Amino acid sequence: MVKTTHPAVDRVRDALRGHGLDPDIRWFDDAATTAPAAAAALGISVGAIANSLVFTLDDEPLLVLTSGAHRVNTEWLGQRLGGIIGRASPEVVRDATGQVIGGVAPVGHPSPLRTLVDVALAEFPVVWAAAGHAHTVFPTTFDELVRITGGEPTAVAP
Template sequence: MPPTTHPAVELVTAALQEHGVEPRVRWLDDAVTTAQLAADALGVEVGQIANSLVFLLDDEAVLVLTSGAHRVDTDWLGARLGGTLGRAPKERVKDATGQVIGGVAPVGHPAPVRTFVDVALAQYDEVWAAAGVARTVFPTTFDELVRITRGTPTAVEPA
């Protein structure tokens, strides 16, 4: 039986509550470190998984919440954002979010992280995001993700 608490999950739960969201964290039996694994565990389309990816925009850590059906085109998105975009090393991910790769949530970070939300997530009534560790997820919506992260809706790859 999976645990029902973890410090990172507690921070995510508190952040959701602060934003007026009832936290409905779901603990899965196994870690779901890819969008496909998460979709399979939840019985949803891979596009409904909101991957939380940390990049460096020049030297600033930024969070890109992308549909599991997409890959972020770093050259294209970096140019749109006015800089160079590349994957953040695991140490920078942990520093920026307080969470480790595979379980990074959209909220619950030590300080605000500039966030971009893939507009492709808007086509789904419900999307699922990580809740602080790789065995946890929570349901949300595109609009709610934008609101609680103060994120900027954006395409993450060319149309």
């Protein structure tokens, strides 16, 4: 039986509703902790998966919502942002988002995070993002991701 509730997912649902959305949160039988796994479960292109990756920028958490079709070039992006980007530890991810790696959503965090939204996601009419748990996703759009996160549209690799 597929679970349909979890505290982190409830916070994501509440955050989405706070932005005027009625989220269609989907629960998978199995965890989809990678973009290819989520895309396969949904039957869509991996590029339409919005990976929520937490980095540090000069020791401050930075959320990067990137297309599952490519990787963030941290050196290049750090130079563009004027700092040094590093991979956040699982503890930093949990503290910054209230969620664990593999299920980090774009919203529903204890406090706002600086967020970058990969412009490559704009080529898909619908993108799918984690909803706070590795078994959950929800559909959205590039423009909606920018709006609900207060994110900065940007390229994440050259």
